[in-house]
Amino acid sequence: MARLSDFSLDDSSPATSPHADGTEAPEETSGSEAAEGKGSRTKTKTAKVPAARLGTGLPDPKAKPSEQLVVCERAIHDAKVKWREAADKAMAAFLEEAGPYFVWVHENKLYKHLKDNNGKPYRSFNRYCQEQHGISRSSGYRITRVIPLLNILATADHPVSDLSSRQTQVLHPVRRQHGEDSVLKVWETAWSTKKGPVPSPDELSKAVTLCGLVVRAEDDEEEKPALTQASPGAEVEKAAKILVPDTVRLAVKEDPEKVLLLVKTLNAALEEAGITID
Structure with a gap:
């Protein structure tokens, strides 16, 4: 797999680079020094602290927001590339080991002996893969x-x-x-x-x-969606949008018998409901 080029993060922070919360890192001492005299303080020597020990190259909070964002985006991108490479390798290893067993389950239709999330036997291998193992349809097809x-x-x-x-x-x-x-x-x-x-x-x-x-x-073994009858209210609303005066006039000219049948059906339904037309 081709790797994207890594971004290099320049660590321009000073030796005592501040933490992300704005507090300064304590200076390290070089050990005990010879006392200059009685009661005098032990001398300390400032040692350069590696960036990795101060947050692995986190941006300097004193820098411009745009510069801080560039540093963060580069680091995030680099981590994402590494994650994708690791995920691809893990998936390849998984398919190599589990693939033959998926093929066996598929070709012998063993998934039909297992119940889905609704408590019914699986009818689709793709659905079995998705619900039981988190395998996408495309991955199941490839396997x-x-x-x-x-x-x-x-x-x-x-x-x-x-x-x-x-x-x-x-x-x-x-x-x-x-x-x-x-x-x-x-x-x-x-x-x-x-x-x-x-x-x-x-x-x-x-x-x-x-x-x-x-x-x-x-057989592609695609589970056919169950057909559901549309609600009568939705169908009437759809018809009301179509049956505007201009459309009805055109329909009368083209097929008056069907329009008359529609009117009779509507009148009969209204009479059964006890509704009269003024």
Whole structure:
């Protein structure tokens, strides 16, 4: 992973650099000195205190606010870069160790034996990943689809840095329905006629046909949202915004029968409610 260049923080504070609260740091002594005479104070010698011992380069409170902000922003940015690098390494290590188990749970649909936060069995692998393990949809997709394909290609001496979503859409069902050998066969067939550095999605699809493989569409396992009936009040309010005089006149000209049916329906509903039109 490419590193952003580190910012250098110049420590221009004096030897007795003040603390962030404005108080001055005490001077360090160099140890006992020979007394000049009876009753005289022991001489002290000012020693330069490293910046790290005074707050690791915190800005001088006497500097301009804009200068203090620059120092803080540089330090925060540097820490953020290090944090992201550490997080990426940790995620890579996690995926390497836990990835095969996620794939097993996914392909054997074991997540359906676990209850979600509403007490119902999971219907979606993505939701299982999010609620049980804090894994995003994109990470779950990569774990169960992309990484297994990359491993197959790398093991067969066809390493690639990554696969696009369209390449994955072609190869994933081949792996699931026909096995690893078929993935390699499709890849090598497409590789022999590729026009770019790696086979394109279209070239892979053509290779699937040339290899005589029949591939069914894979269920994306997206949990369909439950359909809820709109409240009658909201529907009437929506209709009232549409049925303005000009719109009604145009509707009468275009389809008078439907308008008449609408009027009859409205009149019948009003009569049932005991409401009369003056």
